Amino acid sequence: MNEILPNISIDNAIFGFANGELKILLIKRDKQPELDRWSLPGGYVYYNENMDDASRRLLHELTGISNLFLSRVDVFGDTDRYPDRRVISVLYCALVKPEQFELLAGAHAKKVKWFEVKGIKKLPFDHNNMIDTALSWLRDEIWRKPVLINLLPEKFPLNQMHDLFQAFLHETIDNRNFRKKVISQELVERLNEKTTGGKQRPAYLYRLKRK
Amino acid sequence: MNEILPNISIDNAIFGFANGELKILLIKRDKQPELDRWSLPGGYVYYNENMDDASRRLLHELTGISNLFLSRVDVFGDTDRYPDRRVISVLYCALVKPEQFELLAGAHAKKVKWFEVKGIKKLPFDHNNMIDTALSWLRDEIWRKPVLINLLPEKFPLNQMHDLFQAFLHETIDNRNFRKKVISQELVERLNEKTTGGKQRPAYLYRLKRK
DNA sequence: CCAAAAGTGTTCAGCATACACCCATGC
DNA sequence: GCATGGGTGTATGCTGAACACTTTTGG
Numbered sequence: 001m002n003e004i005l006p007n008i009s010i011d012n013a014i015f016g017f018a019n020g021e022l023k024i025l026l027i028k029r030d031k032q033p034e035l036d037r038w039s040l041p042g043g044y045v046y047y048n049e050n051m052d053d054a055s056r057r058l059l060h061e062l063t064g065i066s067n068l069f070l071s072r073v074d075v076f077g078d079t080d081r082y083p084d085r086r087v088i089s090v091l092y093c094a095l096v097k098p099e100q101f102e103l104l105a106g107a108h109a110k111k112v113k114w115f116e117v118k119g120i121k122k123l124p125f126d127h128n129n130m131i132d133t134a135l136s137w138l139r140d141e142i143w144r145k146p147v148l149i150n151l152l153p154e155k156f157p158l159n160q161m162h163d164l165f166q167a168f169l170h171e172t173i174d175n176r177n178f179r180k181k182v183i184s185q186e187l188v189e190r191l192n193e194k195t196t197g198g199k200q201r202p203a204y205l206y207r208l209k210r211k
Numbered sequence: 212m213n214e215i216l217p218n219i220s221i222d223n224a225i226f227g228f229a230n231g232e233l234k235i236l237l238i239k240r241d242k243q244p245e246l247d248r249w250s251l252p253g254g255y256v257y258y259n260e261n262m263d264d265a266s267r268r269l270l271h272e273l274t275g276i277s278n279l280f281l282s283r284v285d286v287f288g289d290t291d292r293y294p295d296r297r298v299i300s301v302l303y304c305a306l307v308k309p310e311q312f313e314l315l316a317g318a319h320a321k322k323v324k325w326f327e328v329k330g331i332k333k334l335p336f337d338h339n340n341m342i343d344t345a346l347s348w349l350r351d352e353i354w355r356k357p358v359l360i361n362l363l364p365e366k367f368p369l370n371q372m373h374d375l376f377q378a379f380l381h382e383t384i385d386n387r388n389f390r391k392k393v394i395s396q397e398l399v400e401r402l403n404e405k406t407t408g409g410k411q412r413p414a415y416l417y418r419l420k421r422k
Numbered sequence: 423c424c425a426a427a428a429g430t431g432t433t434c435a436g437c438a439t440a441c442a443c444c445c446a447t448g449c
Numbered sequence: 450g451c452a453t454g455g456g457t458g459t460a461t462g463c464t465g466a467a468c469a470c471t472t473t474t475g476g
Binding site for chain 4: 423424425426427428429430431432433434435436437438439440441442443444445446447448449
Binding site: 385387388391392409410411412413 | 438439440441445446447448449
């Protein structure tokens with residue numbers, strides 16, 4: 001049977017990051033409640049579907065985005081968080097390059113669009129709270145888990161990763177200490193390849209470990 | 212309406228600790244599936260009931276225990292974790308004195324009993340995994356949250372807390388460093404009272420901060 | 423040989439650990 | 450006055466932060 005579970009939902013907080021700007025992906029709802037309002041892309045879980053799979057499927061259905069590294073963040077279970085009936089929601093998040101995906105409003109989404117995170121207005125349900133929670137989770141886990149994996153190519157020089165960290169965390173990080181830290185914590189591993197075609201000294205390429 | 216949500220459950224991992232022995236509270240199930248097997252006390256959430264309230268109510272109904280400091284640990288959502296139908300479960304845990312409570316097998320529990328954690332056999336569902344998860348969560352959070360609150364009286368001398376930490380973590384902890392740590396991290400606050408009636412020097416009493 | 427980015431090592435400070443003695447009371 | 454548990458301060462090592470110069474390539 002492929003029914004949905006009526007009391008369990010998934011919400012996805014997908015952050016887009018480019019040129020130091022942090023955006024959040026919202027869809028315009030095509031159904032009640034909160035018809036026509038912008039909200040996080042989410043929905044219900046199928047009976048035979050794991051949470052992780054549901055998160056992935058819903059994101060693809062609603063926005064056209066697929067093949068992401070998504071992380072489970074938390075569960076939101078207040079009795080009044082959803083007006084129509086009791087629904088608890090599991091929150092997932094990811095960090096991506098906005099220009100990398102062609103957005104396609106799918107089933108139950110009239111539109112899909114990136115919004116700047118600062119300046120976000122009140123969203124339906126507890127979605128503002130979810131965005132805050134996901135963002136602080138990301139800033140916290142960035143040193144432990146490969147949450148930047150969607151923002152980097154498979155192989156990259158360490159300085160590219162360094163630039164990303166600094167931009168995302170809004171702070172300058174000493175380059176030597178950065179290298180020592182990500183290597184000693186085994187966030188990355190060095191490959192036996194170097195960049196070519198650059199106009200300067202070639203750099204070793206690294207790869208994120210999925211852990 | 213006071214129906215249950217059929218696809219969301221709560222499980223409680225209640226650890227009993229006394230004389231250096233760690234026990235886990237199990238009930239003997241009085242219904243299918245897994246009739247007559249020992250498992251964690253858990254059950255379903257009511258439509259209008261918050262997760263925290265549900266955890267508390269179920270624990271009381273099944274075992275007679277009430278008025279505990281319970282913490283949410285994690286969510287278990289695999290499609291095959293429960294045989295009859297799809298159920299995701301939210302895990303709560305607590306640490307108590309086993310002798311403090313009179314165990315009363317209530318609705319849906321034929322018996323309630325403490326079992327030594329080491330030597331626990333295979334339990335139904337993913338309950339072994341839940342016990343492991345809860346235990347490492349506790350050992351991790353013990354320095355940050357008042358998880359020992361159910362094991363201590365409201366006011367206690369620091370050495371009593373020190374003994375508890377050592378026993379629970381199976382390690383000796385320097386007394387001076389212990390005092391410095393729990394005070395600087397604001398886990399406890401000192402009262403203007405001292406023990407009386409002891410046969411030695413009176414000790415200052417402390418209280419856990421709920422944070 | 424010059425420009426541009428890559429790569430590397432050492433010093434310093436702050437925090438957690440190790441450790442031993444004096445104190446207050448009851449008997 | 451002595452036995453019992455209560456209470457405190459200092460020296461040390463380690464980890465994380467600050468900091469500047471040399472290396473390699475392309476043009």
